[in-house]
Amino acid sequence: MRCVEVHPNQEMTVDEFKAWLRRYDSNSDGQISQDELKEALHGLRSWFPWWKARQVMKEADSNHDGLINSSKEMEKLIHFAQQRLHLKIHDW
Template sequence: MKECKGCNYPLSVDQPEVPYTEEQIRKVFKSFDKNTDGQLSKAELQAAFAKLGAKWTSVRAWLSLWHADDNGDHFISLDNELDKLVDYVLKLGYTH
């Protein structure tokens, strides 16, 4: 919160951070399927994690592949693996 020098009140009121819902996380990841191939690459995962506010996007992308890439093709299928990815990301507690 910014303080006004010499004032007894803040310049702005901080809003409490609210956790992302399952649907919001799902929407974020789907929006980063930039080439519309129905799957998320590591680069697309990194961009999505950046949107969520992650600091180590490369690490998060790799870990999400480890948690949710059931067939080992190094992509997250929006049809078959997105639910598992969303479950993993919800546990990380991202807020907005």
């Protein structure tokens, strides 16, 4: 798998998206916190990354523990990235 530099409107696979996101897992616990997500969004040069990170957590964090830590929550994060961040993420 190649090292992915992510930009809006760029196509990538789900695995490439997850690999990119893991770069922001600052404590290497395999989970994404709101602060880590904010840094990832900042890396995209997204406007208002703190607000978007909060929105993702509201939509994706189904058990309200402040972390994206299950495959279902990751699916919700990917859906948010596709719909609201205009990232083209595919299964292939």
